[in-house]
Amino acid sequence: MHPADEDPQRLDPASLHNARTTIVQLLGRAGVPAGSAEELIGLVEAGVLAAAHREAEDSAGTAPAGKGELYESGWLDGARALTDELGSIAARALARAVGAGPAEDSPGAWPPVRRMEVERAKVAVTPLYLSFSTVSDLDPEVSEQVLTAVLGTMSPRQRAGYAGRLTRFAADHRPHLTRLYERYGPGSAITLHGRYSLLHSPTSLAVLERLAASPSALREEWDAAELPPSWLDGLTSSWEPSA
Known part of the structure; x- marks a missing residue:
């Protein structure tokens, strides 16, 4: 045999x-x-x-x-x-x-964010966001740019485990996140245009997690991507009371 x-x-x-x-x-x-x-x-x-x-x-x-x-x-x-x-x-x-190598601990040597990493982040963040709010009307292209900036603050290994990190963040801060989306999200009186408009997008949850974990790196990636500064400022001011 x-x-x-x-x-x-x-x-x-x-x-x-x-x-x-x-x-x-x-x-x-x-x-x-x-x-x-x-x-x-x-x-x-x-x-x-x-x-x-x-x-x-x-x-x-x-x-x-x-x-x-x-x-x-x-x-x-x-x-x-x-x-x-x-x-x-x-x-x-x-x-x-x-594709992690010996430069894993050196942010300057991290590889660019790949399309598949962005897609995985979308799959992770969308259902979590929908547990707090409703479907977003924000431009999908803008959402990809935001997620690319968010993922740029992490090493390849951290990007691979980002779904778990987001899940823990949402669970740990659920009461405050619930209040935040009720006040500024799609169901609120806040319009899609303005400093709190990113809270109308699932990507806001990813940005909030990074504001809590790595605000300086996020600001650097945000500026490099030339994303609207008011969006990040709005999320920062709305999130800080929970610290």
């Missing part, structure tokens, strides 16, 4: 490659470039490895009972070595997916 047929719960490399290629081709027919499709697949793979690492860590701290102290010590050492290696594999997979 061929070794690959002995364990039906494991896929051989050829079958994994076939599945990956199929996904890339199907996404290509939908208009997604091959590079962007590979990036998305790589992020999913890195996420699966990270989840496996967390699960292994949770179960690695307890050795089988009744085996003796020496056995327990060896079992724990082996489990620790295994989970450490799994964590390293997950980290390398993430680095490959986002």
Whole structure:
């Protein structure tokens, strides 16, 4: 019997490659470039490895009972070595997916924001925004420019994990955000034109998160993108009371 047929719960490399290629081709027919499709697949793979690492860590701290102290010590050492290696594999997979290199901690060396990173940010921010407000009428092109400035304040790894960061931000500040959108959002008396107009867009949530986390870097990216200063000033003045 061929070794690959002995364990039906494991896929051989050829079958994994076939599945990956199929996904890339199907996404290509939908208009997604091959590079962007590979990036998305790589992020999913890195996420699966990270989840496996967390699960292994949770179960690695307890050795089988009744085996003796020496056995327990060896079992724990082996489990620790295994989970450490799994964590390293997950980290390398993430680095490959986002193209992170040794200059990760140097903002000046970060690569430009890519189209796929903007698309991922849109997917992350829109449902969170809709939990506070209603559909935006702001120009989609302007929204992309805003998200590009927001993502420019982050490293490739941080951009990859931005959906989680936004989710935590929305949960941590939900009462204040609710009041903010009720007062200045689409359902309020504030019009789409003016210093608070960005609160009519899902991108406002992303900007607010950056104002809380990295205001100086955001201001720098905002000015470089030549976005309306009044938009950022309006969000800053409306957000500061929550600090």
